[in-house]
Amino acid sequence: MILDADTIANGTCLRADVCVVGGGAAGISLALSLSGQGLSIILLESGRMDEDAATQALYAGEVADERLHSPADKYRQRRLGGSTAIWGGRSMPFDPIDFETRRQVPHSGWPISYEDLLPFYPQANALSEAGRFAYEADEALGGVAPPMIRGFQSDVVRTGGLERFSCPTNFGRRYERRLRVAPDIQVLLGANCTAIRLQADGRSVREVAVATLAGRRFRVAARATVLAMGGLETARLLLASRDVAPQGIGNEHDVVGRYYQCHIAGNVGTLVFNGRPQDVRHGYEVTPEGIYARRRLSITAAEQRRHGLANCVARLHFSRITDPRHRNGVLSGLFLSRKFISYEYGKRLNDGTDLSAGLYARHLWNVMTDPVDTAAFLAHWATRRTLAQRKFPSVILRNRTNRFSLEMHGEQIPRADSRVTLTDKQDALGMPQLRVDWRYSPEDIESLRGTLDLIAQELERTGTGRLEYDRDTLEEDLMRFGAYGGHHIGTARMGTDPRTSVVDRDCRVHSVHDLFVAGSAAFPTSSQANPTLTLIALSLRLGRHLAQRLAPATAHVPAPAAAVNGAMS
Template sequence: MIIEASSVADGTQLETDICIVGAGIAGISMALRLAARGRRILLLESGHLGYDEATQALYRGSVADENLHSPPDKYRQRRFGGASAIWGGRCMPFDPLDFDARPHVPHSGWPIGYETLEPYYRDANRLAEAGTFEYDAERAFGPEAAPMIRGFGSEVLRTDGIERFSCPTNFAARYRQRLELADDIQVLLGANCTGIGLDAAGTRVRGVEVATLAGRRFCVTPRQTVLAMGGLETARLLLASRDVVPAGIGNQHDVVGRYYMCHIAGNVGTLAVQGEPDRVRHGYERSPEGIYCRRRLSLTAAEQSRLGVANMVARLHFPRITDPAHGSAVLSGLFMARQLISYEYGKRLKDSAPQSLSSRARHLWNIVSGPLDTSGFLWHWLTRRSLAVRKFPSVILRNRHNRFSLEVHGEQMPHPDSRVTLGDEVDALGMPRIRIDWRYSPADIESVRNTLKAFQREFARSGIASFDYDDRQLEQDLTRFGAYGGHHIGTARMGLDPRSSVVDANCKVHSVGNLFIAGSAVFPTSSQANPTLTLLALSLRLADHLAPPARADAGIRGARARAVAT
């Protein structure tokens, strides 16, 4: 059942078994997983079925440096379905090494290993509609599949890794009917959580305070509470709930909001491959089940360890869009139309330097001199993306000269001074707004530099390609758009020691027996990968922890017992 919170009478006290705060990817996935397991599930969502300006305004806050981090009401959607309403659909798991304590990555190491999440990754892949859980090109496409770069081989530089793409699936639209029909799930829209009330000892949640923008206030009394609000809002709510614990829930050791990570990313250098254009597979390929996939470059785990670098991948990309020297009508058209493109993707089409009249004139010349390329691109975009259910993921252009930039997507090392705190202003509900001070470190840049040098050596050794980049401009290239991708990671990190983490291996807040956190806030490290698939897998694992499937009812237990006996 899905209803508006405005239908709940002021002062009501609702009782439920499990209260999930936030109906984004994590919250919806948990609710679906918990259905028919003998628990009453209440899913609270601040937003509504569509975009609402007043609700979105609750996300506003401040940033220490807008050149390094977007305002907090950008890159996020406060609505039913959360970020799934605007994401690009890229799916990939973390690598096994990401869960290890690595000497060259400070504050690294998860209390669980890759093998713990692996079965949940498979379920997450299906829920995200990204096909089978297979991220090796040969196994995904078959042994006859052409390599990424024909004739290139290396023992340390992998070219067989792939990333998969969801439709992209809007979880609210895709799974709304299942939520409406579930007898044990109730979804309240327009329900803003304004505080977590603890008992006098501060060890259990006694109530979840809820308010609507229309002024109604009520309380939920759950047996178990899950915060699935994203990396920024989770920290905000924990810090703002300070009536019993003055520093905020879970923050006795000043860890909540710290270690805030995104990714280190940007377009770097030029890779030149000898031979004809068909020697390189730089675009999207369709797997046998019809999923868009893309190859990527990465160092092996052993080579990362030997070099002492963090995890990083690179994709073959076109030149910088902002530079009209690329001569592409399509790229110049995208640049000139950048104000019409959503903030999340339009930001990377903007340059820190103002465009001169001559530069704009060259962009216009590119457009008028390439009408066939432009019309072909528009037709492809209309038929393969705008009107398609499974959308073509992004702009890919023919490359006539085998010259590419590398689109780097690297792990950001955990940094305790990169953090989310509460500001002095409050929103329409009286909640303190957040202040974001995202920071990267010289080690992040040096790690990418050493990885790129390894790429450079391997391409030179092959004799069929060369890679060059301006080392003096590397930091600028990697920080041109600041914290990349709207990936809000690490603000309530997972660990065994309460002095350096917020939640334990089961995502339970160390100090509170019935409070759990779902989502990328609990990641101790950020990996090279987008966080979606891993936060999905962790959420499914948390659901099984809260209501194990074997205990859903006696019938299931009996059937399993008979199967084991047989």
């Protein structure tokens, strides 16, 4: 059932087997995986079904350098479904190498392997509505797929890996009915967890304190408590819960909030392919089950180890939108309409270019002199994006010249001084606000430079193309917009040593036997991949662990299946 937290009487203590704090992709996936296991589940969600300004304002905080990181209330949504209300749907798993301890990536190494997580990826794909768990072109596209780049054969650079796209699925809307009818799940909307209260010995959770903006106060006591609040809010709640643990829960060694990672991303260089434009597949392809998918360039695991590179992918991209010299009416139209585009995407349409009247005039001229392509794009966008249930993922334009830039999306090397901490300021509920101090390393830039050099060498060796980029401006090109998007990773990292991690291989806080973390806060490293699919898989693995740990003796806990029951209904 779904209830408003303001209907709970002041002073009430609700009891359940599992209390899940946070109703985003991780929390909803976890709750659904526990349903039907003979357990009672309470899911606390701060927001309601739609965005609310007062609730969203609870995210407000400080940022050390806004050029490097967006304000703390951006890229996040405080509502049922969380940030899946605004995500782009890009889905792909982490790679096996991401779980290894790598000499080129300090602080790397997961306490679980890729094989440990693999059984849960198909369920994650199903919940995300991203189709089958198939991420190689030949398997996913049916039969022998045409090559991404005709004539390009390399043992260094891979071209067969795919990213798949969700609808994109808003988990709150998509799974609202299942949450309402589930007899063992109680969802409370408008329920803000303001503290985790431990027993006097600090080894277990006594209760979580809950408050509403209307002034209600109540408690939840559970056999297991799971924080599924995202990479920033999870650290905030752990650090703010200081009645028994003065430094914050799980923070005996000052690790909570550290190793904060996003991704290193930006458009770089000019890549010119030889041959015909139709010999290069740079757009979206459709799998047999109707899922949009796209291929990327990446460096093989063996070459990453050999050259000391962090993980990275490169997508073929059009020229810089803000530069009217591209003479493309569609790109200029996007630039002119950027104020009407959401913050998440509009930010990248304003990169510090001198916004003179002459610049606007040149973009307007591009629109006027390219009416056919502009009209065709608008019609396509209306039918395949605006009005479609499964939306075309992003702008893809016909390429007549075989000229591209590379859109880089790279792993960030974890560093302890990239962190979030608490400030002296408080929000409307009395919770201390966050200060975000995201930092990257010179090694991040050097790793992407090595990746670009390998791609350039292989294109030249095979005679298929030429990649040029400005080595002197590479850092500026990659960091023009700072930390990429809403990928908040690593603030309650997983590991075997409590001195350098917050949770163990089962996502349990080292020092508290019944407190767990679900989501990307637990990731030790960030991979090349967007985190959503992996954080869902990790939450499903946690659900399996909790079901086994808490289930009645007579209950049967099923093994991971290809899909969570009803996920595709």
